[in-house]
Amino acid sequence: MAASSAPAKSLNTIEGDRELTVRICDITAAGAMLQRVLELGERAAKIGHVCVDTASYFRAREKGRGLECSAERGIGSWNESTADTKMDPTSIAALLCAPITAILTTITSRAGSLTSLTWPASSHTDRRFTRPLSFWEALYTHAPSLEKLHLDFFRHEVQVFSRPPAGVKFGKLKELRLDASSAHGDGGSTVDELLGSCENIEVLGFKWPPCDLPSCQIKGVSWGWTFPKLRQLSILGWNIAPAAYTEFLGRHPNIRYLDERIDGPYDEDGKGYTTVQLPTTALPNLSTLKKAYTYTWS
Incomplete structure (x- = not known):
């Protein structure tokens, strides 16, 4: 019934x-x-x-x-x-x-x-x-049974929410969507750990502050994770670690859909954007690319 x-x-x-x-x-x-x-x-x-x-x-x-x-x-x-x-x-x-x-x-x-x-x-x-x-x-x-997790963080909640206990893995999680765009100036190490505990995700949506001011940016997001099954990636924010982000993309050849809305960083003169070139062999399975700049808060 x-x-x-x-x-x-x-x-x-x-x-x-x-x-x-x-x-x-x-x-x-x-x-x-x-x-x-x-x-x-x-x-x-x-x-x-x-x-x-x-x-x-x-x-x-x-x-x-x-x-x-x-x-x-x-x-x-x-x-x-x-x-x-x-x-x-x-x-x-x-x-x-x-x-x-x-x-x-x-x-x-x-x-x-x-x-x-x-x-x-x-x-x-x-x-x-x-x-x-x-x-x-x-x-x-x-965590062991979740297949989909969608969490948006409220103002400054990112720096105080509880980190996953040692050994806890989201082993079955296929879709993860996190909005940390309100984490202006906050430490993001707990978000970093949460992402690191989701090794089998296939769909990732991640937002963080699109602000170019150092005092306004999220801290401690490493881009050091690897998701072997990742096929869809949607991101929005200020490019706080361009080299690490580029390396992240290079580790994920199975990405087929990329929605990339990131700004920065500026070059040394502050007049344009610094670019980190992806190897020509990166993202060999990419079939859909959506790329746009966010608005910049300054």
Whole structure:
């Protein structure tokens, strides 16, 4: 029997039959979704996909203080201790994430495992919303089974999110999309480690700040990874390490599709772009190339 659908006005649903998908489009009501997951009992092991969208929450906050209060009251409806308390953005994010973290751990406790998790932020990556370490720890328990992972990082979240534990690999991951374009001046070593733990990906989308100011660029991204099966690459950002990036391309002859939107670096006079030439034998299987400059912030 298929999972029962949510009430007509709900933005959060459980869909599917043999494999279930949890969709959370109203994160302030994630507590109610957690209760529905718990009511599934052993069937919670069938949850293979979790999709989270915080857009409606941020839109409510952008429309004015009245709706912002409504959003915070939405949290209070399932957490009484917050109902009459003014919270800072970090505390709000922790409370909003708590039911999602619990859903991930519930799946694990029922001997289930995720095959995909998507949490895009689209136009809201400039917002403060730091997912707590408990969320990342719960996510990493599903690393061995995930086949698709799409994560957008919020403002300065890149430098504080939990790195994968030693020995954890995303061995089955085929598609990885990371948006770290809000990481202005942040250390990116944890992102670097995350990318290094995904050796079998076939599709990679990676965005980082397109800013040419050194103080605005992401730090610690090595381009030292190797993905033998990589066939599709989409990137956007300032070319912070041109030689390492060129070597990265040279190590991936199976790339067939390349969407390259990168700027820089400038030459010594600051009047043009320095180019690092790819060997003529690089990318022998490339069939589609989309190349454009980003806009540059300076």
